[in-house]
Amino acid sequence: MNGSKYNYRMSREGERGAMKQILTGIKNGIFLFWVVFAIGSMECHCVLAQDFSGESGQKAELVWAESDGTHYQIYYSHYQEGVWSEKDLLSHNDYTNTTPTVAVEDDGTVWAVWSAGTGSGSALYFTVLEGNQWTQPEKIETPFSSNTAPALIIGDSNLPWLVWAGFDGEDDDIYFSEWTGGEWAPPVMINQDNSVPDILPGIWKDADGTVRVSWSGFSEDGIRNAMATWDADDGWGAETEDSGAYSAFLGKMGTSLPDLPGFVKNPLLASICLQNPGEKETVRIHDLPTISRPKTGTAPSSSGPAQPDAGSDVIIAYGDSITQGIPYITYNGDGRRVGGYEPYLESLTLGIGWSTHVLNYGVGGETSMAGYSRLSGVLNMHTAKYVLIMEGTNDPLFGISPHSTIQFLSGMVTTSRQHQVIPIIATLTPDTKKDEGEKDIPGDYNMPIAQMAATRGVLLSDHYAAMIGNWSALTADGRHPNNAGYKVMAKTWFKSLPKTTAITLNATDGTTHSAVLNGRVNPQGVHTTAYFEYGVDANFGSETEHVDVGSGSVDVPLSVTVEDLDKDTTYFFRIVATTSFRTVKGQTLAFQTAKGHSSGGCFIQSLGF
Numbered sequence: 001m002n003g004s005k006y007n008y009r010m011s012r013e014g015e016r017g018a019m020k021q022i023l024t025g026i027k028n029g030i031f032l033f034w035v036v037f038a039i040g041s042m043e044c045h046c047v048l049a050q051d052f053s054g055e056s057g058q059k060a061e062l063v064w065a066e067s068d069g070t071h072y073q074i075y076y077s078h079y080q081e082g083v084w085s086e087k088d089l090l091s092h093n094d095y096t097n098t099t100p101t102v103a104v105e106d107d108g109t110v111w112a113v114w115s116a117g118t119g120s121g122s123a124l125y126f127t128v129l130e131g132n133q134w135t136q137p138e139k140i141e142t143p144f145s146s147n148t149a150p151a152l153i154i155g156d157s158n159l160p161w162l163v164w165a166g167f168d169g170e171d172d173d174i175y176f177s178e179w180t181g182g183e184w185a186p187p188v189m190i191n192q193d194n195s196v197p198d199i200l201p202g203i204w205k206d207a208d209g210t211v212r213v214s215w216s217g218f219s220e221d222g223i224r225n226a227m228a229t230w231d232a233d234d235g236w237g238a239e240t241e242d243s244g245a246y247s248a249f250l251g252k253m254g255t256s257l258p259d260l261p262g263f264v265k266n267p268l269l270a271s272i273c274l275q276n277p278g279e280k281e282t283v284r285i286h287d288l289p290t291i292s293r294p295k296t297g298t299a300p301s302s303s304g305p306a307q308p309d310a311g312s313d314v315i316i317a318y319g320d321s322i323t324q325g326i327p328y329i330t331y332n333g334d335g336r337r338v339g340g341y342e343p344y345l346e347s348l349t350l351g352i353g354w355s356t357h358v359l360n361y362g363v364g365g366e367t368s369m370a371g372y373s374r375l376s377g378v379l380n381m382h383t384a385k386y387v388l389i390m391e392g393t394n395d396p397l398f399g400i401s402p403h404s405t406i407q408f409l410s411g412m413v414t415t416s417r418q419h420q421v422i423p424i425i426a427t428l429t430p431d432t433k434k435d436e437g438e439k440d441i442p443g444d445y446n447m448p449i450a451q452m453a454a455t456r457g458v459l460l461s462d463h464y465a466a467m468i469g470n471w472s473a474l475t476a477d478g479r480h481p482n483n484a485g486y487k488v489m490a491k492t493w494f495k496s497l498p499k500t501t502a503i504t505l506n507a508t509d510g511t512t513h514s515a516v517l518n519g520r521v522n523p524q525g526v527h528t529t530a531y532f533e534y535g536v537d538a539n540f541g542s543e544t545e546h547v548d549v550g551s552g553s554v555d556v557p558l559s560v561t562v563e564d565l566d567k568d569t570t571y572f573f574r575i576v577a578t579t580s581f582r583t584v585k586g587q588t589l590a591f592q593t594a595k596g597h598s599s600g601g602c603f604i605q606s607l608g609f
Contacts, residue, residue: 060258063090063100063112064270065397072397074100074114076129077261084261090127091116091137096439097125099399101271103152103160103282111160111179113140113150117396119440121145124164140177140184142166149399151271152282153203153211156232163190163201163213165401172197172404174215174228176236190228191215192239197404198226199369204249204281214246216369218407220414223373247289253281254288268365269397286398308357313581314382315349315358315497316421317342318375318412319390322429324362326480333360335381340481344490349497354582359384367400368392368408375412379419385581387416388461388493390426392445393479402444406452413456420580422526424496425453427464429489430471433478457551459525461496463489498526502577504586508559512567512594517544519575519586520555526579527551530558534573536566538588549577568595 060079065072074091077084091097096117103111110129115122124140124147140147144166155161160179165172166187171194175187190213191198201215211230216223227242256274260267273282308314317323317339324333325340333339337346339360349356361378363370371391379387389412392405400408409425416423427446431439439445446464453460466488467474467481474485481489505518517532530549535541542562549556558575565571571593575586 058256058258059275061102061104061110061273061275062260062264062270063102063114063272064264064267065098065100065114066265066269071095072097074112076102076110076112076134077264078110079258082258087261087263088134090114090134091125093137095119096396098269098397099149099271099284101150101152101282101284102273103154104273104275104280105154105160106158111152113152113160113162115148115150115164115399117439121167122147122401124150124162142175142187144168144175144187146172146401146403148172148401149200151201151203151213151284152273153205154280155211161203161211163203165197165199165201165215165399165404167401167403171195171407172199172401174198174201174213176213188236190236190239191217191226197401197407199401199404200287200399202246202250202283202287204246204283205279206245206249212245214242218372218404218411220411222376223369249281250283250288253283257288260285308359308382312355312357313349314384315345315356316361316378316382316384316387317345317358318361318378318387319371319426320362320366320394321364322362322393322480323388323390324360324364325486326364327476328483328486329360329362332364333362335359335361335378340483340486341489341493344487345493348490348494352499365394366391367395367398368405369395369400372408372411372415375415376419379416379421384419384421386422386424386497387412388424388426389413389416390428390463392428392449393431396439402448405445406448409449410452410456413452413458422459422498422580424459424461424493425449426461426493429463429481429485430468430475431479432471432475459496459498461493463492466492498524498579498581500524500526500528500577500579500582500584502530502575502584502586504573504575504589506589507573507591509561510591510593512596513565514561514563515565515571515591515593516559516561517573517575518557518559520557521549521575521577522553522555523549523551523577523579525551525553526581528577528579530556530575530577532558532560532562532573532575533585534562534571536569536571538572540572540574543576546578565593567593569593 062077064075066075071094074097075087076090077087090112097114100112100114113124113126116125125137126140127137128135146167148165150162150164153161162177164175166175174190176190177184177187196218198215198217201213203213205211212227214227217226225242226239228239229237231237264270268286270285328340329338337357342358342360346356346358368391395405413423427449428441450460474481474488476482501522503520507515507517509516521530528549529546531546532544533540544560570590572588572590574588577584
């Protein structure tokens with residue numbers, strides 16, 4: 001076949017006899033002719049591929065993270081003349097290896113760097129392909145406990161330049177180092193030093209060859225895009241706003257990608273270095289706007305967001321695939337009244353008389369940064385009372401450190417309050433699925449989440465504590481709950497929902513024309529006001545001044561004197577507590593004012609109704 005490339009793979013599987021199968025087809029722009037036959041006891045698989053895609057002379061280096069069944073490891077493949085090489089294993093450890101990057105020198109030397117979660121933080125490792133042999137991976141020494149999302153480029157001296165996010169004890173910042181010929185130079189901070197996360201850097205060259213670093217940063221107004229530019233004389237310039245330059249670069253890169261090899265299970269965990277004539281650029285596949293995100297299922301025909309009934313109280317369930325309801329709900333929630341725990345939670349609230357709709361806004365694979373960016377738009381769609389937030393499980397795979405996760409969760413608290421919605425923050429559920437190594441969920445995530453919730457005065461829903469004791473019976477795959485687990489989640493969220501209490505107590509200190517009405521209110525973490533209704537029948541007709549009783553979680557006593565009452569008359573009264581979510585009314589009691597001829601105190605009688 002003229003112009004064909006051949007790839008032979010042989011495996012010994014026992015004697016099969018004669019020819020078994022002939023398969024022809026066209027897939028992804030490549031004409032395939034696959035013959036499987038047996039010669040004696042040797043079975044041969046021959047794949048003949050005619051390339052109809054890719055630019056002339058294009059080469060590419062691909063690195064990606066993939067589970068080996070126990071941990072995430074880093075793999076490599078090379079693309080040339082329309083064919084991908086078989087994958088090579090680069091990492092050889094028991095860590096969580098993620099966010100790899102790759103670059104190629106002019107002489108063909110290939111460099112790969114990745115982040116390895118070690119249980120007590122994360123470190124950078126690198127390896128070099130010299131000829132046909134990869135070197136033993138080596139650790140890049142840095143002073144940081146967390147090192148994530150590395151990105152490589154070949155610099156002006158034809159040696160690797162590296163940028164990444166490092167945690168300095170306060171926040172994540174963007175750092176730069178270059179290979180000096182024998183070691184990596186000490187890190188240099190690129191971004192403006194501040195107290196909020198700067199993460200996920202990309203290093204690239206614009207049309208005139210100027211090297212720039214672009215990254216994402218946290219701000220109270222949402223995600224900010226920043227950039228710094230390299231100057232041969234002065235080094236890295238000051239941080240500036242990236243108003244679209246990097247996005248334009250990514251858009252261009254996305255149009256020139258070759259078809260990725262089928263053995264890459266999740267392209268979103270890969271980086272690619274394209275070598276078109278005259279240029280070499282590296283990008284994370286996840287960053288490309290032209291890449292279609294994998295869809296795990298098809299939503300029902302009513303694909304739009306659910307519209308709550310008039311007068312219903314809206315609770316928004318917000319998070320990643322656990323909120324979405326994997327494995328039972330295989331499509332994004334998009335505001336529908338479906339889910340793993342959502343229907344059970346709605347049923348529990350209806351059982352105590354609430355008119356509630358619980359809307360599923362879970363997105364599988366989402367990071368806390370993406371969740372922070374998405375939240376305002378979701379809250380704008382509804383007049384919600386509560387938003388139940390569980391985010392962060394996917395962050396390690398995409399280069400977001402636990403420290404930044406907490407900052408983005410705190411940002412979601414701020415966003416919720418700006419929309420007059422009460423946030424409830426969840427601890428992460430257990431994760432015993434070993435493909436990501438040992439994540440320290442209690443130490444790295446849940447303890448800081450609880451501390452942030454206490455500092456911000458946010459209600460906390462501890463799902464880890466509710467499930468860890470019986471996790472093996474509550475999980476579908478080690479990471480997502482099963483049906484029993486989602487029921488536990490529903491009960492845990494339900495317990496966390498503020499259920500403000502109002503208890504009417506007996507009236508005291510009555511006279512012929514006055515009495516003291518008593519009661520107590522527990523706000524249960526929600527800002528609450530309280531007052532008494534009273535009158536000569538159970539329709540009341542009068543009320544006392546509304547009193548702010550705060551947002552604590554303890555009983556607050558309330559006593560109010562009412563005057564100008566009629567003597568020798570029965571009055572009905574009750575305490576009422578009001579929050580932004582609902583009004584809670586205590587039991588109706590009654591008292592009788594004293595007769596005019598009585599001396600001293602008056603006769604008070606409280607009756608329950």
